[in-house]
Amino acid sequence: MPTVTFGEAIRQAYEEEMTRDKDVFLIGEDVGRWGSLYRSSRGLLEKFGTDQLKDTPISEAALAGCGVGAAAMGMRPIVEIMYIDFISIAMDQIVNHAAKWHQLSNGRVKLPIVFKTQGGAGRRNSSQHSQSLENWFVNIPGLITVMPSTPYDVKGLLKSAIRDDNPVMFIEHKSLYFDKGEVPAEEYLIPLGLADVKRSGEDLTIIATSWMVTFALKAAALLQQEGISCEVIDPRTLWPLDQQTLITSVQKTGLCMVVTEAPAEGGWSGEASAVVHEHCFGALKKPVRRHCGMRTGIPYGPSLEFDCIPSVNSIAAAARDLLGKPAAH
Amino acid sequence: MPTVTFGEAIRQAYEEEMTRDKDVFLIGEDVGRWGSLYRSSRGLLEKFGTDQLKDTPISEAALAGCGVGAAAMGMRPIVEIMYIDFISIAMDQIVNHAAKWHQLSNGRVKLPIVFKTQGGAGRRNSSQHSQSLENWFVNIPGLITVMPSTPYDVKGLLKSAIRDDNPVMFIEHKSLYFDKGEVPAEEYLIPLGLADVKRSGEDLTIIATSWMVTFALKAAALLQQEGISCEVIDPRTLWPLDQQTLITSVQKTGLCMVVTEAPAEGGWSGEASAVVHEHCFGALKKPVRRHCGMRTGIPYGPSLEFDCIPSVNSIAAAARDLLGKPAAH
Amino acid sequence: MNELKEFYAQMLLLRLFDQQCMDLKKKDLIYSGYHPYEGQEAVAVGFCAALQPDDVLLSTHRPHCHAVAKGCSLEAVLTEMMGRRTGCSGGLGGAMQFIAVENHFYCGSVVGSNLGLATGFGLAMKQRQSGQVCMCVFGDGASNHGTFHEAMNLAAIWKLPVVFVCENNQFAEAMPVKEFVACERISMRARGYGLEEITVDGNDVEESRRAANTAIELCRKGQGPVLIEAVTYRIRGHYVGDPEATYRNPAEVVEARKYEPLVRTKKKLLDGGCDPAELEAMQLAISDKLATLEQWAIQQEFPTLECAVDHVGIALANAPQVRGPLATSI
């Protein structure tokens, strides 16, 4: 199977979907000429032209609104907001309009729109360019929220998101674009709303999202050497949540840790913890542990930001603690 | 003790604080001439003039930004966003600036600003005017989030919020403005970050927020007649959360229900559930129950919206179910 | 003259319909905020007269007369405002926000948002070369919103077929346009987007109609967008029973009544030789029709909870359903 980067997998998804359906278009700042900040749409302007690759002024509110209007007309816009931090400018269009119009039209208007953005730390971008705001959307009826962690997943999920008739929040991670992974040459789709067991294990269930999945997997590999067997689950879609996969796992392991980059308080980790606790009360040997980003703005600098979010070592340490095993030395 | 409405208690807080400190000012749409949508600043323009009561154009982003700038200069603005649904327009100023500047200035800039708004259903305002978006703010480091439920609380908490040097999200409920309650004639403050036990009980802890507190109290009264004793806790401040009061209660009762108007998924109920579960694992006889608003846009009409959010009866029914008692008839 | 009479009939319908709604609001049969339209009828009628049925109209929190002028049935609009299943949005939207897909009519209660949305409708039309235009009506208050600026610029650089109509009724709630809009005429903002400055007398239905026509023609030729300020006056409070005394002198309203579109059009018709009896008969006929409508409307059913929950989202393939247990926390 070919090995490609996360960014290239996105580009392939765009290319395939834009070829299949001329109503699919990408709209955002420098998505055309530059091919997007992380080059995930490079080369597409030449191939698809300005009808399908639309560079826009710095007008996040209008471009989100533009997407909603076009979707109501039956087009299939992908609205790119360059950093999730700037989605703060387009919340009205997403929350009050995209999420509401299907219901408001009594089911007659479909909103096949994808809001695509990237969040998180790890690229030394400081506090106004590094936030993890995904849980804002999970609490909004009418929205689907997707956070892929691998090249394979991002391609399959993005294609499904583009084809879905609901508004989808599609949140990438800035530190994943250059990660590599196998992506089949043949076309495939991954259904929205299905979790993926990234690693099977017996002793502990780790539910991790986005970039944290890669950390959790590394921690699991490390712990394996110590005889600890972790199951790592990537929900992939935060809502609708594939509760069953989580429940089945925790019913087996009896221990659960939720790892997110966002701070715990008010974040999605609380949702995951509550769901597991509600459904696995008898099976849980200890409370679900939340291992999350610090409650701080992401600081600047060569490495300080890494101290504010979970790391491979901190995840491993938390896992040992949960299992009552001595700390590694 | 004088009995006043929730709206009048707010007015008193404004009046006292504006008298005490000329740097305190209220800025928003029709806060002056009209005295705010729910009349909570009526009569103040005449008394304090346009320096302290500032009517603005319909420019939520600019007026939130205006508040942040003025606060950085040492003023103490109260920025009113008429409906929480429109705070979607001002999220950048709140999240990327107000919440960040203290840290970004290495602790040198203080941001003594209150963002005041109202949310929730119950006044038949339909889906773009009835949302419960409070959990957005709980996940943002640097913000304090307050949701009062009584005239006494709203006055004491608002005065503290105005005097606090952190940015505070102060979220009222549109269905509470005409509720009446006792408010002392003498000045008082309620510290931010303290929960209040609104009713003591032995069998079950109900954690409810905002309008839901009044529903929970009525449900508790109803259940009392059936011999069920509920403790009702109002966290009042969603962050920083007074975990101890919650924990002490659940350690006593062994059963806990969280009631919010917002949908469960991604909402603050998950946070509360996780906190209780993390700290009361041994004491809990059953999983924490979340009893929350439906995952739907709030529909229009004379009564349909009430079917989409918890009610006195639904809370009572959920409580009975949790306690394994037969349903009332 | 025939056209003017037709306009008069339509404006009269809107006037009486609006009054009926005010009345229903007082009787608590309209449930949310209700924003009267009295005095602004020439804008709705004049501008909508220039639209084709498949052109799109985006309106505001004060939408009911725009909706009727756009071709939505009185039944659908009235029962939507009364929250019944026969309403445009099945009674789920209400008096400030509803969608009538077949009539290509959309409105919403967040001020200013429709300008951004309009660019998307325009973009789809342009890209598909459908020949449609999108008309976006908004208030003087909305013209201070950031979306106004972003949408105007976006529509202008892309030459979208959008007619932006600023219905300047002199007030945004209690805020007089003179104090809250920094320029003399809102149309002066057009130059900032490379567009012509166009102001029309929004109380003159024929002038409004002509301006709309020209604008729509330009848009259909690919020479859009167009921004038009239609100057009118809000005769009623922002909503029924608002504290009017806090922001305007009653004398101002008395004066404005002299120039409101029905008074003016009627005078013109009579001066032109129209028989007063004909106009009276017209009024009676409309009143009768509306009375019958109300009788019917009051008997319509309300939507059930299922109706609401049914349309939160569309079920996904191979995944937990969007509708169903997950949709309902209660």
Added chain:
Amino acid sequence: MNELKEFYAQMLLLRLFDQQCMDLKKKDLIYSGYHPYEGQEAVAVGFCAALQPDDVLLSTHRPHCHAVAKGCSLEAVLTEMMGRRTGCSGGLGGAMQFIAVENHFYCGSVVGSNLGLATGFGLAMKQRQSGQVCMCVFGDGASNHGTFHEAMNLAAIWKLPVVFVCENNQFAEAMPVKEFVACERISMRARGYGLEEITVDGNDVEESRRAANTAIELCRKGQGPVLIEAVTYRIRGHYVGDPEATYRNPAEVVEARKYEPLVRTKKKLLDGGCDPAELEAMQLAISDKLATLEQWAIQQEFPTLECAVDHVGIALANAPQVRGPLATSI
């Protein structure tokens, strides 16, 4: 002539400082996006020369030269960009966002937000009759943002002492102003806020200085706000190594170099009889100073995690602490 020489010295400092930063970025000693300022120095120097120390300057994601021109020490600005504790923001902010309170300097990396913030600074100044002004610099790209519109209108209706300076460097990332701003000159937007249209040659430091002076005087007299478009050119890519070929012809840059402020000012100085040797000595002195600065900067400490966590919020009275266990989920 003396003033011009002084301006030249300042612009030269900014030029060499900027080049040094580009170099540090390449060496990975500046960590975030770094946006070069080359070619725009006359704006920073000309406009800041008119400010008093306690006037406020709000800048952008391209702030380092504005900061120095506003009076922040080179030490504080450079080490902020290098993430050291001696930086303006203690090294917590970085190259696109920092605050130097004593210098009344603020910048941030969300395009357009500073316009709204500026109204608050202006409001406080006006209300306190402090005699200060707030200058807000933003790009041509930012002029398409909704906050531009809202802030201009708000400042105008309240007559706030704010000088809005649109530093039009012809590009917003890869977006040429000609294609993304719908009007011919950005200053044409002024009329939409009842303001005068003012465009200056932003490569002419004296003209910039004069325009700034006039604007500031107006603001101090209560006749603000003022919007000025300063036309200049971004000689470098948006950031070091951006794919320039996708959006401009290299010939355009070659041409622009002929009109950049240092070239022009130097010619004017020499034409006026200034000794070339003097200018060369000036350059050598600055280079020396910057080299020493870098040596020092590189030795400065990074902030610790405590520094970051310390300032997330201010501890509350009688309540769970904002700092402390609750602040740290890890």
